[in-house]
Amino acid sequence: MPYQVIIPAAGQGKRMGAGKNKLLLEIRGVPVFIHTLRVFESDPDCTGILLAVNPSEKAEIQELLAFYDIKKVIGLVPGGSERQYSVYNAVKELQGDGIAMVHDAARPFIDQHLIRKLTEAADQDGSAVLAVPVKDTVKKAAGNQILETVERSSLWAVQTPQAFRVSTLLHIHQKAAEEDYLGTDDASLAERLGIPVKIVEGNYDNIKLTTPEDLYFAEAIIRKREARSN
Numbered sequence: 001m002p003y004q005v006i007i008p009a010a011g012q013g014k015r016m017g018a019g020k021n022k023l024l025l026e027i028r029g030v031p032v033f034i035h036t037l038r039v040f041e042s043d044p045d046c047t048g049i050l051l052a053v054n055p056s057e058k059a060e061i062q063e064l065l066a067f068y069d070i071k072k073v074i075g076l077v078p079g080g081s082e083r084q085y086s087v088y089n090a091v092k093e094l095q096g097d098g099i100a101m102v103h104d105a106a107r108p109f110i111d112q113h114l115i116r117k118l119t120e121a122a123d124q125d126g127s128a129v130l131a132v133p134v135k136d137t138v139k140k141a142a143g144n145q146i147l148e149t150v151e152r153s154s155l156w157a158v159q160t161p162q163a164f165r166v167s168t169l170l171h172i173h174q175k176a177a178e179e180d181y182l183g184t185d186d187a188s189l190a191e192r193l194g195i196p197v198k199i200v201e202g203n204y205d206n207i208k209l210t211t212p213e214d215l216y217f218a219e220a221i222i223r224k225r226e227a228r229s230n
C-alpha cells in the first residue's frame with residue numbers, strides 16, 4: 001500500500017554527547033540517518049520522504065543524500081525547536097489523503113514487513129502505531145520512593161513509525177498548534193481528541209539510538225542480521 005513518510009532529523013541528541021547531531025554519527029562508516037532512509041528508499045510502497053532538518057545542516061545533508069544516492073526525498077523542510085513543530089512543518093507539505101507515516105531518523109532498524117502491517121492497519125482504522133509489550137516490572141514513584149507496582153500486561157512501549165491518514169495527521173497537528181499543546185508523540189495528539197489509535201506489535205530490534213551505549217546495541221543488531229542472512 002503506498003505511503004509517504006515524514007522523518008524529523010533536526011534534533012541535536014544531547015544525550016548522545018557527540019557534540020553534533022547524532023544522526024550524522026556513523027555506524028560502519030554510514031551516517032545513522034542514511035541507514036534509516038535506505039529502508040524507505042528500497043521500499044517500493046514508499047512514494048516520497050519529507051525530511052525535517054536544521055537549516056544550518058541542510059547543505060551537508062543534501063551532499064550526503066546525493067553521495068548515498070537517496071532519491072525519494074521530495075523535500076527538506078525546516079526543523080522546529082521541538083520535534084512536534086518539525087513534523088507539523090512537514091505535514092503541511094503532504095500531498096493527497098493517503099497514508100502518511102512519521103518515523104524517527106534515529107530508528108534505523110525498522111523493517112519493511114512491519115511497515116506493510118502498519119500501513120494496512122492505518123488504512124483500515126485511520127491511525128496506527130508500532131509498539132512492543134513492556135518486559136520489565138514498572139514502578140510508579142514520587143522522587144526515589146516507590147508508590148506502587150504498575151500492572152504491566154496492558155503496558156506497551158510505543159515506537160515509530162506511527163501512521164495516519166493525511167487528513168487525520170494534519171487535523172491533529174493543526175489542533176495542537178491552535179491550542180498550544182505539546183504532546184509526547186503524534187499518537188498523543190490523536191488520543192487527546194478522542195481519535196482511536198490501533199497498536200501493531202513491532203519488534204525489539206527497532207530501537208531508538210539515544211545514548212552512546214545504544215551504538216553498541218546497534219552493532220549487535222547488525223551482526224545478528226548478518227548471521228541470519230548467511
